[in-house]
Amino acid sequence: MAKAKSVSDRTLPTIKTLAAHTGYSIGTISKALRGSPVVTNATREEILAAARELGYQANARGMALRTGKTYQAAVLMPITSAAGYEWDGVEYTQILSGISQALDGGDYQLSVYGYRSFDDACAVARRIADQRLADGLIFSGVLANDPRIAMLVEADFPFVSLGRCRQQLVYAHVDVDNEWAAYAATARLIAGGHQRIALINAEPRLSYALDRIDGFNRAFREAGNEPSLDLVIGGDLTARFGRDTTLKLFKQPSPPTALVCVNEATTLGVLSALSSLGLRVGENVDVIAYDDINVSAYFSPPITTFYQPIELLGRRLGEFLLLRMVDEGAAKLAEVFRPELIGRQPDNLGGRLGRS
Amino acid sequence: MAKAKSVSDRTLPTIKTLAAHTGYSIGTISKALRGSPVVTNATREEILAAARELGYQANARGMALRTGKTYQAAVLMPITSAAGYEWDGVEYTQILSGISQALDGGDYQLSVYGYRSFDDACAVARRIADQRLADGLIFSGVLANDPRIAMLVEADFPFVSLGRCRQQLVYAHVDVDNEWAAYAATARLIAGGHQRIALINAEPRLSYALDRIDGFNRAFREAGNEPSLDLVIGGDLTARFGRDTTLKLFKQPSPPTALVCVNEATTLGVLSALSSLGLRVGENVDVIAYDDINVSAYFSPPITTFYQPIELLGRRLGEFLLLRMVDEGAAKLAEVFRPELIGRQPDNLGGRLGRS
DNA sequence: ACGTGCAATAAAAACGTTTTTATTTTCCTT
DNA sequence: AAGGAAAATAAAAACGTTTTTATTGCACGT
Numbered sequence: 097m098a099k100a101k102s103v104s105d106r107t108l109p110t111i112k113t114l115a116a117h118t119g120y121s122i123g124t125i126s127k128a129l130r131g132s133p134v135v136t137n138a139t140r141e142e143i144l145a146a147a148r149e150l151g152y153q154a155n156a157r158g159m160a161l162r163t164g165k166t167y168q169a170a171v172l173m174p175i176t177s178a179a180g181y182e183w184d185g186v187e188y189t190q191i192l193s194g195i196s197q198a199l200d201g202g203d204y205q206l207s208v209y210g211y212r213s214f215d216d217a218c219a220v221a222r223r224i225a226d227q228r229l230a231d232g233l234i235f236s237g238v239l240a241n242d243p244r245i246a247m248l249v250e251a252d253f254p255f256v257s258l259g260r261c262r263q264q265l266v267y268a269h270v271d272v273d274n275e276w277a278a279y280a281a282t283a284r285l286i287a288g289g290h291q292r293i294a295l296i297n298a299e300p301r302l303s304y305a306l307d308r309i310d311g312f313n314r315a316f317r318e319a320g321n322e323p324s325l326d327l328v329i330g331g332d333l334t335a336r337f338g339r340d341t342t343l344k345l346f347k348q349p350s351p352p353t354a355l356v357c358v359n360e361a362t363t364l365g366v367l368s369a370l371s372s373l374g375l376r377v378g379e380n381v382d383v384i385a386y387d388d389i390n391v392s393a394y395f396s397p398p399i400t401t402f403y404q405p406i407e408l409l410g411r412r413l414g415e416f417l418l419l420r421m422v423d424e425g426a427a428k429l430a431e432v433f434r435p436e437l438i439g440r441q442p443d444n445l446g447g448r449l450g451r452s
Numbered sequence: 453m454a455k456a457k458s459v460s461d462r463t464l465p466t467i468k469t470l471a472a473h474t475g476y477s478i479g480t481i482s483k484a485l486r487g488s489p490v491v492t493n494a495t496r497e498e499i500l501a502a503a504r505e506l507g508y509q510a511n512a513r514g515m516a517l518r519t520g521k522t523y524q525a526a527v528l529m530p531i532t533s534a535a536g537y538e539w540d541g542v543e544y545t546q547i548l549s550g551i552s553q554a555l556d557g558g559d560y561q562l563s564v565y566g567y568r569s570f571d572d573a574c575a576v577a578r579r580i581a582d583q584r585l586a587d588g589l590i591f592s593g594v595l596a597n598d599p600r601i602a603m604l605v606e607a608d609f610p611f612v613s614l615g616r617c618r619q620q621l622v623y624a625h626v627d628v629d630n631e632w633a634a635y636a637a638t639a640r641l642i643a644g645g646h647q648r649i650a651l652i653n654a655e656p657r658l659s660y661a662l663d664r665i666d667g668f669n670r671a672f673r674e675a676g677n678e679p680s681l682d683l684v685i686g687g688d689l690t691a692r693f694g695r696d697t698t699l700k701l702f703k704q705p706s707p708p709t710a711l712v713c714v715n716e717a718t719t720l721g722v723l724s725a726l727s728s729l730g731l732r733v734g735e736n737v738d739v740i741a742y743d744d745i746n747v748s749a750y751f752s753p754p755i756t757t758f759y760q761p762i763e764l765l766g767r768r769l770g771e772f773l774l775l776r777m778v779d780e781g782a783a784k785l786a787e788v789f790r791p792e793l794i795g796r797q798p799d800n801l802g803g804r805l806g807r808s
Numbered sequence: 809a810c811g812t813g814c815a816a817t818a819a820a821a822a823c824g825t826t827t828t829t830a831t832t833t834t835c836c837t838t
Numbered sequence: 839a840a841g842g843a844a845a846a847t848a849a850a851a852a853c854g855t856t857t858t859t860a861t862t863g864c865a866c867g868t
Contacts, residue, residue: 108582108583108584110823110824110825111824111825111826112824120847120848121847121848121849122824122825122826122848122849123826123827123828123847123848123849123850124846124847124848126824126825126826126827127826127827127847130826134845134846134847135846135847136845136846136847139846139847153583154824154825155517155823155824155825156585157513157516157517157522157823157824157825158517158823158824158825158826158853159824159825159826160513160516160517160825160853161511161513161514161516161517161823161824161825161826161852161853161854161855162824162825162826162827162852162853163825163826163853164853166513173545173548173549173552175549175552175553176545176546176549176763186542186545186745188545188548189529189532189542189544189545190532192529192544192548192564192566193529193531193532193566196529196531196564196565196566197531197566200566205563205565205585206563206564206565206566207524207561207562207563207564208548208552208562208563208564209552209561209562210548210549210552210553210556210562226464227464227509228464229512229561335747335749335750338750339750361747364747364750364751365750367750367752368749368750368751368752368754371752389542391691391717391720393691393724394691394694394695394720394721394723394724395720395724396723396724396727396752398724407532466853466854466855467854467855467856468854476817476818477817477818477819478818478819478854478855478856479817479818479819479820479856479857479858480816480817480818482854482855482856482857483817483856483857486856490815490816490817491816491817492815492816492817495816495817510854510855511853511854511855513853513854513855514823514853514854514855514856515854515855515856516823516855517822517823517824517825517853517854517855517856518822518823518854518855518856518857519823519855519856520823
């Protein structure tokens, strides 16, 4: 039985193969392939033809070693522990998908680094920058005071963050306008007659959780009311958190009459809790949420949400990183998306707002 | 204003730095660091101490170039197009998380390759193997007759697939026992008195979709009934597909009385449709589903599911790949997980089965 | 005392590139 | 027709490793 020719047997054509094949020196081959103007057009054509013929592909490791570049774009990804896994972090599929789209066809390869804790994330980021494991870095889960941003800015290492910190630093980033998002949702509920509004929020050390609280407060302030700050709860964004929190809130002497939920997983938990409490959305209580994987339309009842174009955020992250890696200034690379309201049955706040 | 020292200014310690620092030659340094037995213990200690002191870390590119290894583990990931994004592929977060856990601490770096179509996936797989862009490959979405498996086996390139094809080939894989899973769900419904059972399935070119149909058929056969094959529908596994399909099924003259749903996204769509049709799960109709991101407990009503340990599958994929890359035979690297039933209200099939 | 064999280390080559420096060729100027 | 600048290409060096080959020093047996 003849053993199949293993992929490791064959040897790939290198620049040397091309040199032998065409009679030019390896230096000339290299220059021709890189499009250097010092080689004659005729020579270049000849070499390119040979490259095509032999199926030559530049060896990334050789290039990397010589140039010092890695041709890797690193992404930090939170790793969930197996135990109580629930929906958590699912939007990462979209983010990676977007980044991958941006990188597609270019020279950069997407490299994923998992981390288990924030400290871990910092350590990994530092290692990537210090050892130049990649030419650039993308990460999310930005804290109000994020040491990664400070460190990377200081080191002048190319990166793009999904989210903004609260320090006065210039860096490339993409974000959702969380302040406005929370403001708009809260204002809509206030206009609908609500005073006791709960905010099911992310952990308050996260920068965007603070932004949401700011928007929440602004809505009350503009309406001339005191914000119901006792109803602002932060936690991990799982369905369980949504349910547990809701059950707790409605045990209070003065429960909320409406809830703003920061993602769909918590929303699902909130709806589950409301249903088990015998409360009906749109009648006894109102809920406004934010999309991440866009299934709110299928909840019972369907929930009015603000749509966040997560995949687009991902694509922009990738695009910005590419620019940043070719030394585009960080100042220009910033984009903040405003979520878009998608009204759904039976959110009849619009009606209550006096429109009909 | 003094410019911050950029990360690209400093030069990292190399094996040469260590050589200069200790007085040994670079060859000896290399051997000492790799733990070769030819160097004296005293020398090794001395060199390791110097390495620690200078914070030396081996340069992956240098190693890669010399050894021909890439120290990259590639993963093929489906890329969803931005347009109608819905939940699709969210389980990839868990899979990547599991793989990342397996790779953690080792020498291999996780490299993600996006693909937009099956042909694209094949092309990317071939490129990875041909050009040795990575030392190993993981992919999912296996077809009954999957050209990637045939090609990689033929080339003897290390890989692990999530899913099994229907060709007689020896290759490392991890899978869910889909035949059994569908069998168990269908049998449970048949025992509960159902005859007209729908199977909301993946596209039938996918190997596991066929496995599910097999199990579905076996359950009917063992009960001595004709399977309701007209109620087996394949499609993309979105919530929209679940809803549209359900609405269609219940317009038929002879609609199903129970449904088996292949993942949670479709389940959500199915529930949404049932609700809009005025049907109540556990009363007019029964539903059994399969977990992917484990939120079925929060559906209204909560749905009985078979739990699939997706993150564990991911971890096993990574573990198997590591073994495969050090030349462990593929034959030993196979594991098929059986999902576990998680009964939830208001699935009262248990009651109807005559237990009480 | 003197090769022998072995242990320890040094030196050199190689992996596939890019880049710098050197050489050859061409062609223009006088 | 000779000299020299410019153009084209070749040669060599370098990136950081690992591995193969060469060298050194030393203990040993005779």
